[in-house]
Amino acid sequence: MNKMLRDERVTLSHGGGGKAMRDLIQSVFTDVFEPESSEDQARLMSDALLEKGAKLAFTTDSYVVTPVEFPGGDIGKIAVCGTVNDLAVGGAKPLWLSAAFIIEEGTEIALLRRIVASMKAEADKAGVKIVTGDTKVVGRGSADQVFITSSGVGVIPADRDIRADSIQDGDVAIVNGVLGDHGATILAARGDMMLMSDLQSDCAALGHLMEAVCHAVPVRACRDATRGGIASSLNEMAEAAGLSIELDETTLPLRAEVKGTCEILGLDPLYLANEGTLVLFVAPEHADAALAAMRSVDTGRDAAIIGRAKAGTPMVTMKTAFGGSRIVDMLVGEQLPRIC
Amino acid sequence: MNKMLRDERVTLSHGGGGKAMRDLIQSVFTDVFEPESSEDQARLMSDALLEKGAKLAFTTDSYVVTPVEFPGGDIGKIAVCGTVNDLAVGGAKPLWLSAAFIIEEGTEIALLRRIVASMKAEADKAGVKIVTGDTKVVGRGSADQVFITSSGVGVIPADRDIRADSIQDGDVAIVNGVLGDHGATILAARGDMMLMSDLQSDCAALGHLMEAVCHAVPVRACRDATRGGIASSLNEMAEAAGLSIELDETTLPLRAEVKGTCEILGLDPLYLANEGTLVLFVAPEHADAALAAMRSVDTGRDAAIIGRAKAGTPMVTMKTAFGGSRIVDMLVGEQLPRIC
Numbered sequence: 050m051n052k053m054l055r056d057e058r059v060t061l062s063h064g065g066g067g068k069a070m071r072d073l074i075q076s077v078f079t080d081v082f083e084p085e086s087s088e089d090q091a092r093l094m095s096d097a098l099l100e101k102g103a104k105l106a107f108t109t110d111s112y113v114v115t116p117v118e119f120p121g122g123d124i125g126k127i128a129v130c131g132t133v134n135d136l137a138v139g140g141a142k143p144l145w146l147s148a149a150f151i152i153e154e155g156t157e158i159a160l161l162r163r164i165v166a167s168m169k170a171e172a173d174k175a176g177v178k179i180v181t182g183d184t185k186v187v188g189r190g191s192a193d194q195v196f197i198t199s200s201g202v203g204v205i206p207a208d209r210d211i212r213a214d215s216i217q218d219g220d221v222a223i224v225n226g227v228l229g230d231h232g233a234t235i236l237a238a239r240g241d242m243m244l245m246s247d248l249q250s251d252c253a254a255l256g257h258l259m260e261a262v263c264h265a266v267p268v269r270a271c272r273d274a275t276r277g278g279i280a281s282s283l284n285e286m287a288e289a290a291g292l293s294i295e296l297d298e299t300t301l302p303l304r305a306e307v308k309g310t311c312e313i314l315g316l317d318p319l320y321l322a323n324e325g326t327l328v329l330f331v332a333p334e335h336a337d338a339a340l341a342a343m344r345s346v347d348t349g350r351d352a353a354i355i356g357r358a359k360a361g362t363p364m365v366t367m368k369t370a371f372g373g374s375r376i377v378d379m380l381v382g383e384q385l386p387r388i389c
Numbered sequence: 390m391n392k393m394l395r396d397e398r399v400t401l402s403h404g405g406g407g408k409a410m411r412d413l414i415q416s417v418f419t420d421v422f423e424p425e426s427s428e429d430q431a432r433l434m435s436d437a438l439l440e441k442g443a444k445l446a447f448t449t450d451s452y453v454v455t456p457v458e459f460p461g462g463d464i465g466k467i468a469v470c471g472t473v474n475d476l477a478v479g480g481a482k483p484l485w486l487s488a489a490f491i492i493e494e495g496t497e498i499a500l501l502r503r504i505v506a507s508m509k510a511e512a513d514k515a516g517v518k519i520v521t522g523d524t525k526v527v528g529r530g531s532a533d534q535v536f537i538t539s540s541g542v543g544v545i546p547a548d549r550d551i552r553a554d555s556i557q558d559g560d561v562a563i564v565n566g567v568l569g570d571h572g573a574t575i576l577a578a579r580g581d582m583m584l585m586s587d588l589q590s591d592c593a594a595l596g597h598l599m600e601a602v603c604h605a606v607p608v609r610a611c612r613d614a615t616r617g618g619i620a621s622s623l624n625e626m627a628e629a630a631g632l633s634i635e636l637d638e639t640t641l642p643l644r645a646e647v648k649g650t651c652e653i654l655g656l657d658p659l660y661l662a663n664e665g666t667l668v669l670f671v672a673p674e675h676a677d678a679a680l681a682a683m684r685s686v687d688t689g690r691d692a693a694i695i696g697r698a699k700a701g702t703p704m705v706t707m708k709t710a711f712g713g714s715r716i717v718d719m720l721v722g723e724q725l726p727r728i729c
Contacts, residue, residue: 062722066617066662069722071625087629088552089612090448090479092545099439108430109487109540111525139430147449149538151491183538185451187727191533198489198523198538200449205432212428272429277406285411289427322406382402382409387527 059156064186074184077158081165082148082179091180095144095204102207106141108132109200115387117164117194119238121230121249124197125164127324127389129171129179130254131275132201137259138271138327140211141203143175148199149183153192164195175254177201209263213270213289220269220358221336222294224328225258225343226251226351228279229307232321235388236310246306253325258346265342266335273327275389277380280319282328283356283365284379293361296377298370302353319367320380322388330358399496404526414524417498421505422488422519431520435484435544442547446481448472449540455727457504457534459578461570461589464537465504467664467729469511469519470594471615472541477599478611478667480551481543483515488539489523493532504535515594517541549603553610553629560609560698561676562634564668565598565683566591566691568619569647572661575728576650586646593665598686605682606675613667615729617720620659622668623696623705624719633701636717638710642693659707660720662728670698 054076062069086092097103110131117124129146136143148168152161172179179199230251237246255273262268270290272282287294303318311318325348331339336354343349356367365377394416402409426432437443450471457464469486476483488508492501512519519539570591577586595613602608610630612622627634643658651658665688671679676694683689696707705717 060722061726064616064726065720065722065724066615066621067720067722070616071719086552087554088479089475090446090481092444092446092479094444098445104432104434105438105445105542106430106432107485107487107521107540107542109489109521109538110523111489111491111538113491113525113527113531135429139428139432141430145447147447147540149449149451149540151451151453151536151538181447181449183450185453185536187453187533187536190530191453191727192536193527193531196491196525196527196532196536198449198451198491198540200447200487200489200538200540202445202447202542212426214427275406276404276410281406379411380405380407382400382405382407384405386401386404387531 057158059152059154059158059186061154061186061188077161077165078182081169084180093145093180097142097204100207104205106136106139106203106205108135110135111196111198112389113196113387114389115193116238119250120234122252123164123167124195125168126171126252128197128199129168130252130324132199133175133177133254133256134273136201136203137256138273140209140263141205143177143201143203143256145180145202146172146177146199147181148179148197151185151187151192151196153194154186154189156194171254175256211268211271213286215269216286216290216292216330216358218292218358218360219333220330221333221354222328222330222356223339223352223354224326225349226326227302227304228323228326229318229321231324232385232388233307233310236385248306251323251325253348255325255327255348258343258348261342261346262339266331266339269330271327271329274323276322278320278322279328280377281379287363287365291363292358293363294356294358294365296356296367298367300353300355302351316384319377320384324389397498399492399494399498399526401494401526401528417501417505418522421509424520433485433520437482437544440547444545446476446479446543446545448475450475451536451538452729453536453727454729455533456578459590460574462592463504463507464535465508466511466592468537468539469508470592470664472539473515473517473594473596474613476541476543477596478613479545480549480603481545483517483541483543483596485520485542486512486517486539487521488519488537491525491527491532491536493534494526494529496534511594515596551608551611553626555609556626556630556632556670556698558632558698558700559673560670561673561694562668562670562696563679563692563694564666565689566666567642567644568663568666569658569661571664572725572728573647573650576725588646591663591665593688595665595667595688598683598688601682601686602679606671606679609670611667611669614663616662618660618662619668620717621719627703627705631703632698634696634698634705636696636707638707640693640695642691656724659717660724664729
């Protein structure tokens with residue numbers, strides 16, 4: 050019914066609601082995502098939602114990362130992984146995603162196609178479906194290439210209640226892998242620093258990982274450590290739980306290259322953004338089983354215990370490699386903007 | 390727990406994931422929207438969702454309108470109404486909304502507060518709750534003040550199946566009110582044309598209206614007539630249904646001011662965007678009951694029959710006031726960009 054899209058770049062007419070928009074949407078988006086209905090809304094049902102005591106989880110996130118393509122991923126991959134992870138860390142099984150694009154006039158159609166292909170691949174891997182979407186086009190200089198907002202809907206089984214204020218004195222903090230790869234990769238990809246590295250973003254969907262852990266042990270609390278890094282996630286959790294969290298510097302999983310980048314630039318890896326990293330708390334007697342479950346999944350290979358919750362003033366502290374102790378405060382701003 | 394926000398404008402540090410962001414979110418967003426949980430995801434359940442045969446409806450839309458404040462509304466009001474309407478026109482009872490903000494560095498906090506207050510007021514009126522959100526900040530010149538993406542979740546009762554391909558030969562097309570007010574208002578509000586008018590955007594949530602009609606008669610198909618105007622919605626419906634749609638120019642509800650604006654500028658009101666206007670199809674024997682149900686609701690006061698579906702080539706035609714007939718084609722681009 051629709052002709053092939055012949056344009057090489059997005060123009061304002063692609064956002065106007067007429068034929069040009071229909072051709073863009075069909076050729077670039079719906080031919081790949083294959084929504085089930087031609088109506089504007091997705092109409093869905095899942096048996097999981099009908100189980101007694103199950104809850105619907107609903108999240109949203111806008112993605113504005115620059116550059117939009119970087120080693121290990123692109124803005125499309127982040128948009129899928131980030132939203133899947135926002136669902137997963139609450140114990141929800143991710144089911145359906147929306148994708149809304151704000152596109153700057155002049156953006157290459159080929160770039161959009163790469164981003165959309167990357168979203169589709171990542172959604173397939175994570176077992177979710179992109180069921181509804183939107184495109185808007187804004188004039189040159191009114192946006193930066195492309196922004197994506199994805200919302201997610203999932204189902205939390207009746208027996209899961211994962212929340213930061215459930216953390217108990219003595220609970221163990223576990224991360225699924227190395228810290229700071231995403232932030233360090235974006236920094237290098239911007240090219241301002243003339244840093245050469247083989248670093249890749251850790252960008253990954255963690256739904257399968259969370260399912261593996263949740264089936265193995267009761268997870269008390271979980272957050273993904275994105276903007277503001279692991280330090281900000283832990284501070285939020287300490288505050289919600291009313292407990293102190295004590296990290297051990299010697300156990301923090303960090304790549305030598307990330308450490309090096311941080312040393313050169315005076316950054317702290319605890320504050321670098323991640324896109325495939327979560328921190329969860331379990332009772333100490335469940336720590337080994339949780340670690341084993343995480344390590345059985347690709348995205349949890351490097352899982353490690355990094356600290357413990359303790360009764361005390363809500364704050365995060367770290368035993369340093371030299372035997373001292375320091376406060377790991379929340380950042381006031383951020384080391385880097387446009388990181389995710 | 391959080392101090393008052395003292396800044397007058399948004400800075401990059403408000404988007405960084407640290408304290409500044411937490412203070413902005415708390416002071417500007419969560420103090421107004423009052424989400425139930427401090428977790429990043431909303432956890433929800435509705436009895437309506439558990440009814441046998443019910444379906445979950447899921448939609449998303451980004452809003453990039455300029456100017457962000459205009460007579461009759463602002464970008465926040467559009468973001469709530471537009472997403473409520475995307476749910477409602479499919480027969481879904483709107484329940485929950487997300488709101489993701491992309492904010493340009495330098496945007497006034499006071500403007501954000503006005504937008505958020507407007508969203509809250511409109512959500513209350515529509516009977517929906519804004520349950521989850523996100524904020525990102527981008528550098529000066531990387532966005533235009535503020536973009537909002539809202540997604541919506543609602544429930545479609547088992548007995549409703551509203552879709553454009555259900556339209557039958559002879560079905561009657563009804564609109565709920567006057568056409569083109571939003572587009573003409575935005576045009577005047579931009580100030581480029583030095584047009585003075587008392588026009589206001591028709592921006593309104595149509596959930597209550599759709600519930601009233603759906604309880605009165607079976608609605609065959611429905612679309613809201615936003616970007617591309619009523620002409621584009623009707624063309625999409627004609628194509629999906631495989632039928633011709635014939636309009637009658639003399640019955641189109643148009644304000645004299647909108648007609649005048651269009652005559653001066655050479656625009657066609659059929660293509661002007663609306664933000665509180667829908668067109669629905671019912672069987673001819675249900676037309677009177679549908680009209681009565683619509684007119685019983687504030688947003689349907691000016692409801693009118695504007696045409697009929699007929700067997701024939703899928704296209705939209707209009708009997709003109711002078712007795713002729715013309716094709717109402719889909720636009721190629723749009724008369725105006727950044728309209729919603």
